[in-house]
Amino acid sequence: MSSRTVSEELHISRNTVKLAYDQLFAEGIIASVQRKGYYVESLDVDAFPHNTCLCSVVCNCADGCTCSGGCVCEVCARKKSSETQKQDIVYDFRCDKPLLFWFPCNQWQRLINKCFHEYREDFACPKAVFGETGLRTEIQRFIHSYRDVDCTVEQIVLTMDTQFCLDIVCQLLKPMDKEPNVAVEEPGLDQSRITFQNNGLRICPMELDQHGAVISALTKMDVIAAYLTPSHQFPTGVVMPLPRRNEVAEWAMRKDAYIIEDDYNCYFQYGVRPLPSLQSLCADRTFYINSFSNILFPCINVSYMVVPEKLLARLHNLFDNHGPFVSFLTQKPLELFMKEGLWESHLRKVRKNQNAKCETLVNALKNRFGDSISISGSSAGLHLLVHPNWTVTEDALINCAHQAGVGVSPISGYWIKPERKQDGTVLLNYAGIALKDIPAAVNLLYEAWREM
Amino acid sequence: MSSRTVSEELHISRNTVKLAYDQLFAEGIIASVQRKGYYVESLDVDAFPHNTCLCSVVCNCADGCTCSGGCVCEVCARKKSSETQKQDIVYDFRCDKPLLFWFPCNQWQRLINKCFHEYREDFACPKAVFGETGLRTEIQRFIHSYRDVDCTVEQIVLTMDTQFCLDIVCQLLKPMDKEPNVAVEEPGLDQSRITFQNNGLRICPMELDQHGAVISALTKMDVIAAYLTPSHQFPTGVVMPLPRRNEVAEWAMRKDAYIIEDDYNCYFQYGVRPLPSLQSLCADRTFYINSFSNILFPCINVSYMVVPEKLLARLHNLFDNHGPFVSFLTQKPLELFMKEGLWESHLRKVRKNQNAKCETLVNALKNRFGDSISISGSSAGLHLLVHPNWTVTEDALINCAHQAGVGVSPISGYWIKPERKQDGTVLLNYAGIALKDIPAAVNLLYEAWREM
Numbered sequence: 001m002s003s004r005t006v007s008e009e010l011h012i013s014r015n016t017v018k019l020a021y022d023q024l025f026a027e028g029i030i031a032s033v034q035r036k037g038y039y040v041e042s043l044d045v046d047a048f049p050h051n052t053c054l055c056s057v058v059c060n061c062a063d064g065c066t067c068s069g070g071c072v073c074e075v076c077a078r079k080k081s082s083e084t085q086k087q088d089i090v091y092d093f094r095c096d097k098p099l100l101f102w103f104p105c106n107q108w109q110r111l112i113n114k115c116f117h118e119y120r121e122d123f124a125c126p127k128a129v130f131g132e133t134g135l136r137t138e139i140q141r142f143i144h145s146y147r148d149v150d151c152t153v154e155q156i157v158l159t160m161d162t163q164f165c166l167d168i169v170c171q172l173l174k175p176m177d178k179e180p181n182v183a184v185e186e187p188g189l190d191q192s193r194i195t196f197q198n199n200g201l202r203i204c205p206m207e208l209d210q211h212g213a214v215i216s217a218l219t220k221m222d223v224i225a226a227y228l229t230p231s232h233q234f235p236t237g238v239v240m241p242l243p244r245r246n247e248v249a250e251w252a253m254r255k256d257a258y259i260i261e262d263d264y265n266c267y268f269q270y271g272v273r274p275l276p277s278l279q280s281l282c283a284d285r286t287f288y289i290n291s292f293s294n295i296l297f298p299c300i301n302v303s304y305m306v307v308p309e310k311l312l313a314r315l316h317n318l319f320d321n322h323g324p325f326v327s328f329l330t331q332k333p334l335e336l337f338m339k340e341g342l343w344e345s346h347l348r349k350v351r352k353n354q355n356a357k358c359e360t361l362v363n364a365l366k367n368r369f370g371d372s373i374s375i376s377g378s379s380a381g382l383h384l385l386v387h388p389n390w391t392v393t394e395d396a397l398i399n400c401a402h403q404a405g406v407g408v409s410p411i412s413g414y415w416i417k418p419e420r421k422q423d424g425t426v427l428l429n430y431a432g433i434a435l436k437d438i439p440a441a442v443n444l445l446y447e448a449w450r451e452m
Numbered sequence: 453m454s455s456r457t458v459s460e461e462l463h464i465s466r467n468t469v470k471l472a473y474d475q476l477f478a479e480g481i482i483a484s485v486q487r488k489g490y491y492v493e494s495l496d497v498d499a500f501p502h503n504t505c506l507c508s509v510v511c512n513c514a515d516g517c518t519c520s521g522g523c524v525c526e527v528c529a530r531k532k533s534s535e536t537q538k539q540d541i542v543y544d545f546r547c548d549k550p551l552l553f554w555f556p557c558n559q560w561q562r563l564i565n566k567c568f569h570e571y572r573e574d575f576a577c578p579k580a581v582f583g584e585t586g587l588r589t590e591i592q593r594f595i596h597s598y599r600d601v602d603c604t605v606e607q608i609v610l611t612m613d614t615q616f617c618l619d620i621v622c623q624l625l626k627p628m629d630k631e632p633n634v635a636v637e638e639p640g641l642d643q644s645r646i647t648f649q650n651n652g653l654r655i656c657p658m659e660l661d662q663h664g665a666v667i668s669a670l671t672k673m674d675v676i677a678a679y680l681t682p683s684h685q686f687p688t689g690v691v692m693p694l695p696r697r698n699e700v701a702e703w704a705m706r707k708d709a710y711i712i713e714d715d716y717n718c719y720f721q722y723g724v725r726p727l728p729s730l731q732s733l734c735a736d737r738t739f740y741i742n743s744f745s746n747i748l749f750p751c752i753n754v755s756y757m758v759v760p761e762k763l764l765a766r767l768h769n770l771f772d773n774h775g776p777f778v779s780f781l782t783q784k785p786l787e788l789f790m791k792e793g794l795w796e797s798h799l800r801k802v803r804k805n806q807n808a809k810c811e812t813l814v815n816a817l818k819n820r821f822g823d824s825i826s827i828s829g830s831s832a833g834l835h836l837l838v839h840p841n842w843t844v845t846e847d848a849l850i851n852c853a854h855q856a857g858v859g860v861s862p863i864s865g866y867w868i869k870p871e872r873k874q875d876g877t878v879l880l881n882y883a884g885i886a887l888k889d890i891p892a893a894v895n896l897l898y899e900a901w902r903e904m
Contacts, residue, residue, distance in 0.1 A: 097576060097578065098576075099576075103575060103576060105568060105572055105575065108568075109564075109565065109568040112561075112564055112781075113561065113565070116557060116560075116561040120557055122751070123555060123557065123749050123750070123751050124549060124550075124551075124555060124749065124750055124751070125750070125751075126549065126750055127750075127751055160612070160775055160776065160777055160778075160779070161774050161775030161776075162775075163773055163774040163775065164774060164775070190773075191773040194773045195773060195774075198769070198770050293775065297575050297576065298575070298576055298577070298578055298579075299574070299575045299576070299577075299579055299776075299779060299780035299781060300779060300781075301775055301776055301778075301779040301780075303775075317650070318650050321615055321642075321643040321646045321647060322613050322615040322616060322647075323612055323613030323614075323615065323616070323745065323753055323755075324612065324613075324751075324753055325612055326612075326753075326779075327612070327751060327752060327753040327778075327779060327782050328751035328753075329564075329751060329752070329781075329782065330779055330781065330782070
């Protein structure tokens with residue numbers, strides 16, 4: 001239906017209709033056909049094959065790892081330290097990498113070959129350190145449309161990795177005339193905490209409630225920045241509601257502090273429109289960070305960051321003498337992938353599949369366990385938390401599950417203050433498990449835990 | 453001829469013959485044919501087509517650059533600041549990038565496609581931050597054979613760029629219980645000086661003589677490290693002789709200091725066998741740095757570094773929580789490129805061509821200018837220095853050359869102490885100029901400068 005017809009039928013302006021269409025297109029719900037208009041896309045989730053977790057499929061590790069496939073990802077590394085590692089894991093809720101099937105290998109190979117044919121002469125030309133204008137323009141368009149991020153192309157910096165984005169943030173923040181303290185979520189991502197500490201910043205644990213960071217506690221802190229995961233707090237899974245987002249933005253402006261927004265799970269908001277990013281509420285004081293790696297290929301190694309405009313001069317002083325952080329032969333295919341609309345279509349497919357897995361997992365857990373467990377963090381992201389309503393330790397839950405062939409992860413490592421740890425809670429990541437395997441996996445969990 | 457026959461004829465051990473063959477193979481003088489033996493390779497330099505400099509061929513810059521091709525490389529950026537930039541440059545001795553023709557595009561494309569067919573399952577597997585074992589093993593083998601570098605695979609770190617290697621070196625050196633002073637060559641690479649300064653290190657200019665760094669001056673300094681370019685000092689072009697290399701190694705051991713060896717031009721030693729790296733003389737105190745970018749593709753973005761063994765624990769503490777610095781889809785083709793012997797063959801071809809260009813340039817300069825100029829730094833590398841024997845300023849030489857259509861570079865920017873600058877000296881980089889164009893370019897230079 002044309003935007004004019006919709007506008008007339010609903011008595012709203014054509015701009016509003018256009019914006020709504022743009023949003024639907026960005027989220028991959030509708031597709032654009034040249035000179036014809038927009039069409040709703042259908043997708044049958046069950047049509048996708050169900051592989052087993054990559055961890056047990058593709059790894060070929062020779063360093064003494066004893067997990068089924070030798071995977072060296074963080075979750076699996078943590079697993080190794082567990083006494084139960086010798087058990088055979090049949091269903092693995094510990095891997096945060098999507099299934100190999102989902103990676104757009106054929107499209108990527110086609111685009112790389114296209115670069116060799118059509119952009120070969122660009123290979124020899126020296127490249128800009130923060131990325132090619134073409135790719136940065138595509139990213140700027142996408143995050144503006146999908147996450148309301150308000151920035152220029154010049155503010156976008158491509159790097160290899162989220163942790164490297166944080167390294168740059170630290171270098172930009174450190175010379176400020178303040179104590180180098182940074183507030184981090186408690187519990188929160190341990191990898192990022194390590195990066196802050198390695199860069200000489202002091203970590204200040206930040207209290208959380210059911211809406212995310214507690215502003216009154218944050219206000220009392222003397223920090224130059226707060227590191228937040230508002231789209232799906234890790235590990236609690238809280239999605240920060242809009243009023244709290246506004247409070248965070250107001251805090252940053254009042255205290256002359258910065259927000260470091262790690263939006264890694266923004267693509268997986270189920271049943272609701274993603275809330276606007278913190279960056280959209282406080283553009284001049286927010287570092288916005290996101291990544292392509294976990295959704296396209298883990299090995300693509302492209303993350304990006306939006307740097308507040310007033311820090312651009314310092315950014316250039318620090319890095320203009322460097323070579324590009326990301327190779328041209330990665331940037332150009334990604335630019336073409338986005339330009340051809342493949343990125344949004346890929347996102348939609350992956351989101352729909354993950355949503356189906358999330359629903360299936362929640363329903364299976366509720367059906368089997370009834371009121372004997374609580375589930376949290378399932379409205380978004382790629383993982384949820386399970387809290388049994390009986391007294392049990394995290395270790396006991398994990399060991400018991402592993403003995404039954406189900407891999408689940410601890411969350412105690414994400415707390416800085418050990419006394420604050422929630423006991424008897426485990427994390428189930430469904431990124432790397434197939435939809436069809438979820439009911440059987442939950443059955444095994446139920447059999448394992450009913451005896452406790 | 454078999455190694456046994458050679459051994460018998462020359463009355464030397466077969467091991468010596470084998471070592472000599474390995475060295476010839478590493479340098480690309482001989483090729484190995486399976487089950488047949490080694491064959492001397494012939495190469496007709498004149499058979500290669502002669503393109504014009506990339507700077508004026510492939511660039512398509514839209515940022516207001518007025519150089520002929522819009523190239524944004526460091527040398528050309530410096531050129532922009534010159535008043536003569538509006539002149540049309542016909543022959544350009546300012547570009548340090550090789551000609552597009554030399555890049556092994558077809559081989560690279562074939563190897564990437566091979567990765568999609570044969571290593572697709574590896575795409576999803578999380579990767580080691582410092583690089584894949586396969587590629588690091590190839591690099592270890594090559595630098596051991598070609599540069600006598602003595603290290604394990606674990607000591608090799610792949611990064612995107614030499615400057616990023618230096619960032620890591622700074623982070624490893626800074627916590628030492630000493631003043632963070634680093635000795636740098638005077639004159640020397642300004643890019644590297646900026647990196648040291650941005651990382652909080654203090655720069656101490658180090659006196660040079662005709663053999664490189666003056667040890668007596670270095671000994672008086674209180675520094676944690678000395679940054680050196682012994683294969684072809686930039687910009688003077690001095691190749692550090694073996695006795696001086698031994699003195700540097702002895703200094704590092706005596707003073708408990710580190711050597712940062714930037715071996716960027718080691719591939720271009722003409723008429724002589726490359727001298728052993730400083731790392732081979734002082735393995736436990738040397739960071740050895742080199743790059744693939746300028747020789748394979750400028751856009752490949754792969755440099756590497758050998759980290760002294762005793763600093764590996766700290767290296768892992770700092771970066772183990774990061775993603776890989778270089779993408780798998782760059783690492784794997786490079787590993788295959790090296791495994792198939794293409795790297796050594798490519799190096800040999802490029803070296804032979806650059807050697808021919810160097811000889812042609814020196815001969816042309818001597819023929820035209822006779823005793824009125826001195827030439828230095830032409831025994832290695834990709835550039836040489838021209839010092840007119842009459843009184844003239846650098847600016848006058850450059851402007852006059854540019855007006856005649858020849859691009860040459862200043863060297864005054866490479867000095868820290870302005871009073872030490874050598875006046876009336878310019879730098880001619882022949883990496884990006886075609887062999888056949890050199891006589892005509894020198895003729896133009898002669899016509900331009902004879903009137904001064």
